[in-house]
Amino acid sequence: MSQPQPGPGENVISLQNISRNFFTALQRQHDMLAFSIAGLHTADPKAYDHFSTLTRVMPVPQAHLPADQMLAYARGLMLRTTINDLLTLSAECMVQCHLLCLFIREQGHQRERNPIIEKNIGDKQQAFIRMTLQDRFTELEESFGIVCELEDGVFSLAAALRVIARGGLVTNDDITPDGALTLEFKAMKDFELSAEELAAAAAQAGPGEAVEGVVKNDALGDTKPKTVARLTDTQRTFRPGEMLDLSDNELLGLNITVAKFVDGLLRSVDHFGRAQLGEGS
Numbered sequence: 001m002s003q004p005q006p007g008p009g010e011n012v013i014s015l016q017n018i019s020r021n022f023f024t025a026l027q028r029q030h031d032m033l034a035f036s037i038a039g040l041h042t043a044d045p046k047a048y049d050h051f052s053t054l055t056r057v058m059p060v061p062q063a064h065l066p067a068d069q070m071l072a073y074a075r076g077l078m079l080r081t082t083i084n085d086l087l088t089l090s091a092e093c094m095v096q097c098h099l100l101c102l103f104i105r106e107q108g109h110q111r112e113r114n115p116i117i118e119k120n121i122g123d124k125q126q127a128f129i130r131m132t133l134q135d136r137f138t139e140l141e142e143s144f145g146i147v148c149e150l151e152d153g154v155f156s157l158a159a160a161l162r163v164i165a166r167g168g169l170v171t172n173d174d175i176t177p178d179g180a181l182t183l184e185f186k187a188m189k190d191f192e193l194s195a196e197e198l199a200a201a202a203a204q205a206g207p208g209e210a211v212e213g214v215v216k217n218d219a220l221g222d223t224k225p226k227t228v229a230r231l232t233d234t235q236r237t238f239r240p241g242e243m244l245d246l247s248d249n250e251l252l253g254l255n256i257t258v259a260k261f262v263d264g265l266l267r268s269v270d271h272f273g274r275a276q277l278g279e280g281s
Contacts, residue, residue, distance in 0.1 A: 013103065015270055018096045022089060022262050029085055030255045036078050037248050043071060080164045082251055086258045087157040093262050094136050094148075097269045098128045101144045104276050133158060144272050149264035153257040156183040163244045170238045180237045181244075186260050187234040187253040231260070 045067035058064055065073060102121045110117075128139060133154070140146035148154075160183055163174055174181045234253060238244055246254075 013096070013100055015100065015266060015273065018093065018100065019262075019266050022093050022096075023259070025089055026255060026259050026262065029082075029089070030252070033078070033082055033252060033255060037251070040071060040075055040078070043067070043074075076164075076168065079246060079251065080161070082254065083157050083161045083164065086254055087154070087161055090154050090157065090258050090261060091133065091136070093265060094140065095125075095129060097146070097265055098136070098140060098144075099125050101140070101146065101269060101272060104273050105144070109277065144269075146265070146268045146272060148261065148268065150186070150257060150261040152184045153186070154261055156185060157254065157258075159183065160244060163238075168243045168245070170240055170242050170244055172240050174238075175240060180239050183236045183238075183246075185234055185236075185250070185253050185257040186231055187249065188229045188256065189232045191230055231256070 048067045048070065052058075052064065099121075102124055106117050106121050107114075128136060131139060137148055137151055140148065159174065159181060163170055163181070170181050176182070234250070236246065236250065
């Protein structure tokens with residue numbers, strides 16, 4: 001997936017530009033995924049047949065898929081593309097953050113260009129780019145103290161992509177010692193406010209103000225809890241012989257997982273930068 005083209009001043013490496021670029025890319029990824037899911041659910045077999053014959057010729061007519069089979073193929077392709085794009089975004093964000101940390105540590109407050117420092121930064125950055133995903137996490141933590149939350153979520157993406165690229169069937173090569181392949185990701189779920197939470201929210205609200213998370217029934221003159229969305233940890237477990245597939249909600253949840261991962265990574269880089277350069281830098 002291509003990232004948005006940088007605007008004026010965005011070619012300067014900074015935490016703000018990294019954040020802007022990657023969260024914009026994640027939003028476009030989310031929108032494209034939602035659009036694709038909507039398209040699959042509303043696909044018209046007659047429209048598919050119409051456009052299939054529009055050119056009056058096909059490369060291999062015998063291999064032409066009918067609408068129901070094409071729907072399954074398109075969903076599988078969407079699953080693979082989504083996971084690949086999200087994994088690519090996660091890895092590229094790590095690359096950009098590593099480069100920024102190198103500049104902070106090696107360059108510090110110096111404004112003058114130093115060829116020796118620039119070469120050192122370039123060599124270390126190239127070495128980081130060649131590392132495996134696991135080694136990148138290790139390097140960020142050991143060299144800069146960067147702790148990446150949801151590391152397991154990113155590894156889940158990598159594990160899922162390996163299975164899907166091989167056809168989607170989970171094998172013994174994919175499982176952990178517990179005998180299964182477990183994918184971890186975030187999801188938004190609805191919860192009702194407890195009586196204690198409702199009382200606390202009411203106490204914080206000013207006179208005449210609506211209580212956050214509460215719906216007021218004017219006809220009865222009372223209040224009742226409203227379901228509120230909260231970020232939760234979610235898992236899916238697959239055993240050897242099962243096909244790896246995710247629901248629409250779980251697919252969109254992968255996007256939330258990467259957004260949370262990027263947010264935590266950027267916060268950790270920000271902490272490193274403040275410790276190195278001072279709070280006002």
